[in-house]
């Protein structure tokens with residue numbers, strides 16, 4: 001997408017054109033737009049998602065549809081309406097859902113399937129081969145809390161657990177789960193992995209009031225050396 005091969009920074013949950021502009025100018029390569037997250041604070045209607053997808057592209061970033069939904073016809077309709085080419089299946093959608101989505105949107109769709117790690121164990125580990133055969137392009141590793149919370153947990157994964165999970169797939173992967181400017185140092189081995197493709201952040205991109213802050217996002221992009229903030233950039 002960036003053409004550089006550099007790791008990507010995704011920031012999740014934009015709800016306005018101001019959010020999108022801030023995220024893109026602060027270093028986000030991918031902007032998460034929610035649809036099919038019932039009760040979610042950043043849930044968007046299809047027309048609102050379409051408007052923010054346009055704004056994201058205009059700002060030079062790539063919109064990503066983030067969803068808990070497994071309703072393939074509805075998802076395909078939203079992808080067509082919005083022109084979004086990346087979809088992040090963040091719940092427990094099965095490999096058959098990935099395959100059906102691929103069939104419904106045959107051209108140019110990048111499918112990201114989230115893998116949930118709870119107490120060191122990847123829940124989807126037995127299904128990794130099936131997800132690959134179904135057409136998953138990337139996996140995204142995120143934390144599942146002991147009380148079952150999924151998405152924006154702020155809970156940090158152990159690097160060893162991440163490396164153990166990606167051992168069982170040949171696909172590129174994104175890392176999530178409480179990532180910040182400060183904890184980049186804990187993930188040297190993950191960042192050095194040949195299939196590491198970047199990071200996905202929510203909590204640390206926001207201030208105490210839940211608003212995105214450019215300062216935090218720039219700090220994350222610099223610390224993690226993502227595509228728009230390469231290693232030799234002067235802060």
Ligand SMILES: O=C(O)c1ccccc1N[C@@H]1O[C@H](COP(=O)(O)O)[C@@H](O)[C@H]1O
Nearest residue numbers: 012151152153154176177178201202203
């Ligand atoms: O951000 C959310 O609340 C959310 C809701 C539903 C699906 C995904 C969501 N966000 C994802 O949560 C992780 C990162 O969260 P954090 O940095 O630990 O707060 C990331 O994968 C987001 O895409």
